[in-house]
Amino acid sequence: MMGQQGGGQDSLFYAFNLDDHVPRDHPLRGIDHFFDAGDLRQHLAPFYSHTGRPSIDPELIVRMLLVGYCFGIRSERRLCEEVHLNLAYRWFCHLGLDDAVPNHSTFSKNRHGRFRDSDTLRHVFESVLRRCMSEGLVGGEGFAVDASVVKADANRARGAAGIEGVDWSALDRPSRAVREYLKALDESAVANDSTSPETEPETPPKKISLTDPAARYTAAPGGPACYAYSTNYLIDLQAGIIVDVEATPAHRSQEVESTKTMIDRVEERFHLRPERLVGDTAYGTGKMLGWMVEEKGIEPHVPVWQRAAHADNVFPNSDFDWIEQANEYRCPGGHALRSNWRAFKNARTHVTKEDTVIYRSSQHDCAECSMKNQCCPDTPRRKITRSVHEAARDHARAIATTPQYKRSRRERKKVEMLFAHLKRILRLDRLRLRGLSGAHDEFLLAATAQNLRRMAKRLMWGSKKAEVATA
Structure with a gap:
């Protein structure tokens, strides 16, 4: 007998529990298990007024952002629509069926306001990293470092030939990215005046974007040149957990220098200093090797950068x-x-x-x-x-002959896999926010999402598969 659906949706009362409608093996269950934003409100308390209308819960905004970055939802408008419709997203964001989803403009106001002033996204990233450490996923023995180029939200046609060719004072209402860039230039000029005259100024770019001037014009990813930033990852080799991330313009020297910043920051905040650091030839300069060996006492598992060899008939x-x-x-x-x-x-x-x-x-x-x-x-x-x-370079050459070095070269693929995951799964192959601080925010959120997914996969989904296999 053919069935027929009942007459409509006229019921006034429903017995409905969101938790019953989220599958037990849904990725968000594992992420929710390991994500704890308990001290987020305390961290942000100094940036909110004690009077006035209550704001949207900052934990709700962070949870919605994590949903977007975990599942590659790049548009904030679409993110609000997906959270409104998707029961699993509502469950993760602690929203009931009758609760309203924040407007998409709320994200911009908080990202460019309180979140950026308080470095909230760095705070969230580090709280997730601490959880990874408490779960035993961070060994601290070996780190790997690398950089990957991500396109900026800037049209390659809207550029000028060099910084001298731009009259920034002619702009009536400069954008946030331009104001940030000009402020950084002023701070750099003051810093150079106060340092030794022997300090060499940074080489100015040959082409600069009028939309996002902090981005560098590069052809490093292959294909047509574009304006881009670099996301720099410092990962622990035990489980591939990202222990730090730094945004820089897509320039090799700035990528290498960011390694020092990340290693110093991890040592200061988490008391972690690796015994060995794995990287490619870009990190094998004499200055970088000297810093690793002579100042930090870190074993450089890095190919030594060499100048071009002489002709075949000349003594090397x-x-x-x-x-x-x-x-x-x-x-x-x-x-x-x-x-x-x-x-x-x-x-x-x-x-x-x-x-x-x-x-x-x-x-x-x-x-x-x-x-x-x-x-x-x-x-x-x-x-x-x-x-x-040269002594540090010789030390790196000696390490390159050991079996441990060969193992490090294989383990370095873990950071390459994270970059592939970032661009193909999380779809972060082009930035949506402009300016160096915008790139900083996007890279931090993406790294946080990757750590949460890695932790959930290894500790929850992996253990469930093991239980099924042994049953």
């Missing part, structure tokens, strides 16, 4: 013996290469701006040497550039 630098006691090199012919060939009245370090010392042979020795065509065929004498951090 490795054929020259370093004599530590004499502070000189010896060429294959037994002649010395020194940083100075005469005594100076005032002692000189001979250290260049690149933190190197240049060792040169005697022109007289080279002229009479039978191996000159194999050593310096196009110059009157041979020279070798030695980094002041």
Whole structure:
């Protein structure tokens, strides 16, 4: 007999429980189990007035943002619609069927206001990280670092050739991103005035966006060049948990420098200092290796950055013996290469701006040497550039011959997998917020969502699968 649906939706009362309609294996159940925003209101209390109309609960805003970043809902308008319609999202946000969903404009007001002034998103990220640590997912023995380029919300056609070609004072109502950029320029100018005159100013960009001037014009991701930022991840190698994240313009030197900021911050706030740090060749400069080995005592599991080798028929630098006691090199012919060939009245370090010392042979020795065509065929004498951090570079080269180094190279894939997850699953391949602070907010929320998903997958969904397998 064919059935027929009842007459409509005229009932006045329903016995309805949201919890009964959220599947037991839904990802949000695991995320809700490990996410605790208990001290969020205490953290934000100084930024709210004691009088006036009560605001929207900040925990509700954070929970809705986490839903958006966990499930790749990039539009705030669409996020509000999804939370309104999806029972699991309502359940995670602690909203009943009759509770109203906040307007999409609420997110902008809080992100650019209280949340940014109080660094709330950093607070939420660190509270999730502490939970990861308490659950035993952070070992602290080995860290990996890397950067990935994410496109900025800026049209490549709206740009100017260099910072000197822009008259910012001509703008009647500069955007928030432009005001932030100009403020950073003023602070940088004051800082440079107060530092040593030997400090080199940062190289200005060749092309600057009029929409988001803090973004860098780059072709690093491949394909057409674009304005972009870099998200820098510092992860623990035990379970792939992100222990810190930093937003920088898409520029290699700033990406490398952010590593120092992240390692120092993790050590200060969580008392974690890794025994080894894994990275690619970009982190193998002499200055970076010297900081790791000499200042931090961290084993650099990083390929050493090398200059281009000489022609095939010319002796490489490795054929020259370093004599530590004499502070000189010896060429294959037994002649010395020194940083100075005469005594100076005032002692000189001979250290260049690149933190190197240049060792040169005697022109007289080279002229009479039978191996000159194999050593310096196009110059009157041979020279070798030695980094002041050469001892740290040698230490990194020695580590590269060990089995532990090979294991580190395999484990480094964990950070690459996180970037792939960020762009393909969470759909953060292009930013929606502008300015460096906007990139900072988006990268923090995405890293928080990734840590929550990783924790739920390993500790809840993984244990349930194990129980089913053993039953």
